[in-house]
Amino acid sequence: MDKKVVVGVDLGGTTTKLAFVTEEGTILHKWEIATDTSGAGKNILPNIAQSIEERAVTHNITKKQVSSIGIGVPGPVDFESGVVEHCINIGWGKTHVRAYLEERMGVSVFVDNDANIASLGELWKGAGAGTKDLVCMTLGTGIGGGVIVDGKIVHGAKGAGGEIGHVTVIRKGGYVCNCGKTGCLETIASATGIARTAVAYIEKDARESVLKDIDREKKLTAKDVFDAYKQGDALATDIVDEIADHLGAAVANIGNMLNPEKIVIGGGVSAAGDALLQPVTRYFEEYAFSTVRTSTKLALATLGNDAGVVGGAYLAKTYGN
């Protein structure tokens, strides 16, 4: 085989996902390696390079076939230089990701934020396929976001474009966010935020609920809340309603600003499916400007864990040629 291949890399705090992808977006082979954060993350890039080289050999992919590499990292990146200033959860201080990998691998390398590459994945092969104006949000431990306008990621002045998790939904109060400010969407609608909102309801609300039967030793999860909601539990219904209200308002405001063709919701929390999408859509329709309400569609992400590697490959394909 001698067709060109791009490599997508999704660098995460515990595992790094990698894939060889055709320029048409078909995954030829995907795999994972552990992210070694020891020693301020000094082994991370050498391990990625070595792993790509080894897998290329076992899958009969020659060095000449690999045209470029696209990698997503869990923190802010300067897209032009491929330099990460710091990335706390993998131990990095200032790291020249692009320069290191280009030198080591001998191909062009493109680096972006992990939420941005996941958004590009959904744009290319997922729920946003066929669109050019797309906003994605990933509801996981935190909330990531990516804004794509006319097929391109919006990075903003300093690489912080699309930080949807830090849209302020509660003014003058609310929980303190990991970013240091209060009232961020992430404090309410991430998996962690949903669990915390549920615990607050359980403590202040006297009604019976299946959520109160969950062993306190075992931490309450966002999935528990949506499972109880699906069973018609009244307390869970109120919790989901509050979360959907905030999410719906954030999504509507993004829609009012950008009028994208689609706003795609992904991440672990989106596994709740229609139990999440329907109430969020109801509030979105309430808060959206009329033209936005009828022309911006809400959808669930479809690529799951592959969004990052597919988006990394898209980055490589788009900028590498």
Ligand SMILES: [Zn+2]
């Ligand atoms: Zn925040």
